[in-house]
Amino acid sequence: MGVVLITGASRGIGLEFARQYTQEGVGVIATCRRPGEAKELSLLAEQFSNLSIEQLDLSSDDDLQALCLTLEKSKIQLDILISNAGVLLNEKFGEWTRQKFADTFDVNVTGAAMLAQSMLAFLSPTGKLVHLSSRLGSLELGGEGMADADSYSMSKAALNMLIARLASAFKGSSSCVVSLSPGWVATDMGGASATLSAEESVSNMRQAIGALTALDSGRFIDNQGSSIPW
Ligand SMILES: NC(=O)c1ccc[n+]([C@@H]2O[C@H](COP(=O)([O-])OP(=O)(O)OC[C@H]3O[C@@H](n4cnc5c(N)ncnc54)[C@H](OP(=O)(O)O)[C@@H]3O)[C@@H](O)[C@H]2O)c1
Numbered sequence: 310m311g312v313v314l315i316t317g318a319s320r321g322i323g324l325e326f327a328r329q330y331t332q333e334g335v336g337v338i339a340t341c342r343r344p345g346e347a348k349e350l351s352l353l354a355e356q357f358s359n360l361s362i363e364q365l366d367l368s369s370d371d372d373l374q375a376l377c378l379t380l381e382k383s384k385i386q387l388d389i390l391i392s393n394a395g396v397l398l399n400e401k402f403g404e405w406t407r408q409k410f411a412d413t414f415d416v417n418v419t420g421a422a423m424l425a426q427s428m429l430a431f432l433s434p435t436g437k438l439v440h441l442s443s444r445l446g447s448l449e450l451g452g453e454g455m456a457d458a459d460s461y462s463m464s465k466a467a468l469n470m471l472i473a474r475l476a477s478a479f480k481g482s483s484s485c486v487v488s489l490s491p492g493w494v495a496t497d498m499g500g501a502s503a504t505l506s507a508e509e510s511v512s513n514m515r516q517a518i519g520a521l522t523a524l525d526s527g528r529f530i531d532n533q534g535s536s537i538p539w
Contacts, residue, residue, distance in 0.1 A: 312336040314387050317394025319347035321496030325507040326391050331360045340365035367394050367420025373427050386433040392421050392440045397498050401457040410460045417464035422471050435483045437521050442468050442488040449538035476527030485521050488529040490537055
């Protein structure tokens, strides 16, 4: 396998994806919004020459353009794009604010969509575009599981539609786009009581991603590759 690009690699699941793919010997482009503050990622880059770090704030068109230029200059083709960066701004019904909805959708939906659109030119013909979603975004499951995550749940439902639209755009190609739920993972977002470590979740997800083919395009899957109801 060639190159994997990961967003939100400063911590949590994104950092663990960067660590595991790097240790496997794959070329990794780990993006984060403040490289200077991403200490663990920087340490990893000092140890492994197959890992490079690029700045990418999903809210910034300038960052996205700069990343495209970098990829263009180095003639990079991406085998896997892990669209991982996301935010969860807690608020329950009765405490919703326009600002929190806007901030959540800006990263989880608009940011992911603009990234996907910009990266298409760099995706290899058999490239895999993997979006980190959540069971909370399942309409059929009613977003049940977290009482104070309504804008987050809605944003992941919207993200799932992004996957459906991209799958339609990819139809007939050998590429694959999926929505992938990592499980409940112990990170800053998942909290300490989560049932899975980042290491376990990412290890499972890497296996599931490895097994994906174009026939899987448009699916909503868990970290074992099994379907989640929409
Ligand atoms: N943990 C779970 O249980 C769980 C469950 C279901 C789905 N997920 C999904 O899995 C993904 C990763 O979650 P996590 O648990 O690793 O979360 P996390 O620990 O909170 O890490 C979030 C990552 O996203 C980055 N990020 C936030 N806003 C950004 C922006 N505007 N531009 C670029 N990067 C940005 C953060 O960067 P900074 O360090 O700069 O803030 C950080 O690297 C998310 O999409 C999340 O919704 C997680």
